[in-house]
Amino acid sequence: MSDSMPGRPDAVLTLDAAAHPADIVQRAAYRFSDVLTVELDRNGDTLVCRVYARDPQRLGSAIHDLRAEIVDQVLRARIRDETQDLRNLVLSVAFSRTGLAGPAA
Amino acid sequence: MRQRLTLETAPGPLEHLPFRFERWTDGRVLVTNMVGEHVFLSEAEFSALADLRIADPALLRTLRAKHVVRQRGETLPVELLALKYRTQHHRLADFTGLHMFVVTLRCEHSCGYCQVSRRTVARTEFDMSAETAVAAVETAFRSPSPHLKFEFQGGEPLLNMEIVRLVTQEAQRRNRDEGRQLAFVIASNLALLDDEVLDFADEHDVYFSTSLDGPQDLHNGNRPRPGRDSWERTIAGVTRIRKRLGHHRVSALMTTTAASLGKVRDIIDCYLEQGFHDIFLRPVSPYGFALRPRQRRAYDMAAWIDFYREGMDYILELNARGTPVVETYSALVLKKMLTNANPGYVDLTSPAGIGIAALLYNYDGAVYASDEGRMLAENGDMTFRLGDLAEDSYDTLMTGAALLDPLEESYTGSAPQCSDCAFERWCGADPVFHHATTGDPVGRKPESAFCNRNMAVFRYLLDRYTADPHARELFHAWAAR
Numbered sequence: 001m002s003d004s005m006p007g008r009p010d011a012v013l014t015l016d017a018a019a020h021p022a023d024i025v026q027r028a029a030y031r032f033s034d035v036l037t038v039e040l041d042r043n044g045d046t047l048v049c050r051v052y053a054r055d056p057q058r059l060g061s062a063i064h065d066l067r068a069e070i071v072d073q074v075l076r077a078r079i080r081d082e083t084q085d086l087r088n089l090v091l092s093v094a095f096s097r098t099g100l101a102g103p104a105a
Numbered sequence: 106m107r108q109r110l111t112l113e114t115a116p117g118p119l120e121h122l123p124f125r126f127e128r129w130t131d132g133r134v135l136v137t138n139m140v141g142e143h144v145f146l147s148e149a150e151f152s153a154l155a156d157l158r159i160a161d162p163a164l165l166r167t168l169r170a171k172h173v174v175r176q177r178g179e180t181l182p183v184e185l186l187a188l189k190y191r192t193q194h195h196r197l198a199d200f201t202g203l204h205m206f207v208v209t210l211r212c213e214h215s216c217g218y219c220q221v222s223r224r225t226v227a228r229t230e231f232d233m234s235a236e237t238a239v240a241a242v243e244t245a246f247r248s249p250s251p252h253l254k255f256e257f258q259g260g261e262p263l264l265n266m267e268i269v270r271l272v273t274q275e276a277q278r279r280n281r282d283e284g285r286q287l288a289f290v291i292a293s294n295l296a297l298l299d300d301e302v303l304d305f306a307d308e309h310d311v312y313f314s315t316s317l318d319g320p321q322d323l324h325n326g327n328r329p330r331p332g333r334d335s336w337e338r339t340i341a342g343v344t345r346i347r348k349r350l351g352h353h354r355v356s357a358l359m360t361t362t363a364a365s366l367g368k369v370r371d372i373i374d375c376y377l378e379q380g381f382h383d384i385f386l387r388p389v390s391p392y393g394f395a396l397r398p399r400q401r402r403a404y405d406m407a408a409w410i411d412f413y414r415e416g417m418d419y420i421l422e423l424n425a426r427g428t429p430v431v432e433t434y435s436a437l438v439l440k441k442m443l444t445n446a447n448p449g450y451v452d453l454t455s456p457a458g459i460g461i462a463a464l465l466y467n468y469d470g471a472v473y474a475s476d477e478g479r480m481l482a483e484n485g486d487m488t489f490r491l492g493d494l495a496e497d498s499y500d501t502l503m504t505g506a507a508l509l510d511p512l513e514e515s516y517t518g519s520a521p522q523c524s525d526c527a528f529e530r531w532c533g534a535d536p537v538f539h540h541a542t543t544g545d546p547v548g549r550k551p552e553s554a555f556c557n558r559n560m561a562v563f564r565y566l567l568d569r570y571t572a573d574p575h576a577r578e579l580f581h582a583w584a585a586r
């Protein structure tokens with residue numbers, strides 16, 4: 001998604017790097033990879049996200065959707081991190097024949 | 106004995122259990138828990154969930170009941186989720202249930218969308234030998250599954266009845282000691298059905314699955330044969346089977362071609378006129394999209410989605426008027442969506458159903474992970490050729506890299522986008538399709554016809570389920586089948 005891109009980007013998003021890790025932005029962009037590609041650059045405290053549209057006609061709504069999706073991906077990441085131990089606990093109970101060894105996390 | 110969780114007395118603060126979400130264009134948010142149970146929330150309710158500031162006691166009750174949140178230290182939600190998760194995966198432990206035998210490549214039809222490299226009727230070198238057939242039965246019985254289904258296909262399997270008989274009799278002979286549940290199905294266009302075949306089916310409890318694309322002109326246009334009478338022969342065959350063996354002994358499958366688009370009501374009416382109350386609105390094999398894009402019958406997935414929606418609207422209308430009719434794919438999805446049962450349908454499982462749910466024995470002894478894997482091999486791509494009956498045992502077939510690598514890579518629990526997708530528990534991995542279309546078993550989901558199709562089906566079903574009380578009741582009945 002960040003291979004060398006031709007020409008000028010069709011849009012540039014500037015994000016707070018601490019709140020928007022590159023992985024999160026890439027996950028969001030992946031969902032729109034039929035419409036756009038992105039190139040990411042860390043610049044101090046900001047993450048610069050250069051957007052290249054596959055179809056410039058659809059760029060307007062795609063940028064809007066991408067912004068909304070980045071916000072959702074931040075939440076997804078938070079839920080994933082917060083619930084990681086519980087998820088592993090459920091899986092270990094599900095696949096062990098003996099049940100839990102100790103109390104819930 | 107199973108160790109119980111220790112219950113803590115004082116409930117701790119509220120915390121999230123793992124969940125995923127997708128937004129709807131009308132502002133609602135779909136939330137699914139770890140086992141695919143779902144709830145729709147308003148934007149405000151979703152924000153309350155995200156921030157764990159749930160003031161409304163009714164909302165809190167719902168979210169707890171759906172295992173989306175728990176009181177820290179509460180053990181019951183973990184136990185219940187684990188139990189449900191394990192139940193959903195129990196089929197993994199007793200794979201492989203479906204064994205497909207390509208008893209011949211010969212066929213007297215020349216259907217444009219046929220996935221098989223069809224051979225003319227006289228070329229008997231494309232028939233399965235007795236030696237290969239016996240080795241395939243031996244391999245099938247190495248599977249630990251308590252249910253073994255033998256499906257005969259081709260080409261046209263009725264052109265090699267000798268091998269169909271041999272496999273059936275050999276399997277039944279072996280089963281006298283093993284006591285498994287066996288099922289036999291001949292997938293046939295029925296053009297060559299005769300009394301001898303019917304006698305055999307009667308004696309050995311064999312079922313038939315046939316192809317019916319819809320009204321006469323559509324079906325015959327799709328399925329050319331000498332005499333241009335495929336439809337008439339199929340219908341005559343269906344009638345004979347029902348008269349001799351019973352109504353339930355024959356089912357029908359349709360394929361949506363470009364000629365079918367816009368005719369979904371006629372197709373459904375034709376099924377009903379012929380006494381079929383189950384219809385599978387099946388897209389032309391993805392390989393039609395993937396490998397033969399210039400083919401006359403090719404169309405894009407968006408066109409199929411319109412076809413599906415129109416068909417489902419009509420099916421719901423018919424049911425509301427008292428005519429029972431079920432759309433098979435939707436019923437499979439609804440079973441996953443609304444119950445904890447796993448229908449084990451190859452395209453809707455993850456890890457993928459290839460090998461785990463089904464194996465295919467080709468006429469020449471080659472073993473494939475699926476029918477589509479064999480089709481790729483016919484086009485020179487051997488990726489999903491697991492081995493050969495002359496050289497490989499069940500164990501080596503099932504533990505080779507040709508099977509395990511794509512299973513692992515395509516697992517939706519970790520595949521990009523799928524791992525975050527609220528539909529993941531209802532969906533499946535299709536490594537063969539994605540390999541064929543993109544060159545890797547995972548594929549890019551935003552561009553994947555498989556993903557687009559499933560998302561459209563999930564969204565349609567949920568929209569009707571939440572908006573229409575009659576559809577809701579009907580969907581529960583379909584899910585419980």
Ligand code: SF4
Pocket residue numbers: 517522523524526527528529532533550555556557559560
């Ligand atoms: S294939 Fe598409 S619909 Fe299915 S789980 Fe993956 S992203 Fe979701």
